[in-house]
Amino acid sequence: MKFLVINGPNLNLTQFTEPGMEGQIDFNTLLDYIEAGCAQMDVQVDFFQSNHEGDLIDEIQSAAGRADGIVLNPGGYAYYSVAILEALQVCGVPAVEVMLADPSGKEPFRSVDVVSFGCQGRFAGEGVSGYLHACAYLVQLLRLDGGAQTHLVQ
Ligand SMILES: O=C1C[C@@](O)(C(=O)O)C[C@@H](O)[C@@H]1O
Numbered sequence: 649m650k651f652l653v654i655n656g657p658n659l660n661l662t663q664f665t666e667p668g669m670e671g672q673i674d675f676n677t678l679l680d681y682i683e684a685g686c687a688q689m690d691v692q693v694d695f696f697q698s699n700h701e702g703d704l705i706d707e708i709q710s711a712a713g714r715a716d717g718i719v720l721n722p723g724g725y726a727y728y729s730v731a732i733l734e735a736l737q738v739c740g741v742p743a744v745e746v747m748l749a750d751p752s753g754k755e756p757f758r759s760v761d762v763v764s765f766g767c768q769g770r771f772a773g774e775g776v777s778g779y780l781h782a783c784a785y786l787v788q789l790l791r792l793d794g795g796a797q798t799h800l801v802q
Pocket residue numbers: 657658659721722723724725726746747748749750751758
């Protein structure tokens with residue numbers, strides 16, 4: 649199985665906290681963490697990060713045929729990118745959304761996660777572990793029905 653892990657704007661600059669490890673890790677260490685976790689699940693992983701909405705859409709559109717599933721942290725685009733939502737709906741590859749921090753209870757403009765409507769699952773507020781939970785969930789989903797039907801996850 650092969651997954652495409654897509655990170656949106658500003659995540660390349662974020663400092664992350666890994667459970668069980670003191671201090672913070674940088675973006676490249678996060679990718680290593682995801683790759684190692686996926687290897688344990690026998691999943692190959694490709695990474696993509698962009699700060700640009702159109703580039704994220706191009707990457708989602710090109711996922712069919714080269715990835716079995718998408719794990720997406722859309723960053724701030726989560727709250728208004730209908731275009732990313734629609735790319736997920738038409739790309740034919742099941743996607744699961746990850747958010748390091750749970751946005752509920754933050755500013756009111758974060759109350760609707762538009763992108764999640766194109767995803768089959770959502771892991772928010774679990775920090776870096778959320779990426780691996782999303783991958784494990786996708787593995788199970790693909791083994792169960794292999795489908796890419798999108799539905800509301802909130
Ligand atoms: O860029 C980010 C980071 C984020 O996507 C997260 O993973 O916690 C959550 C978003 O609200 C925020 O805009």
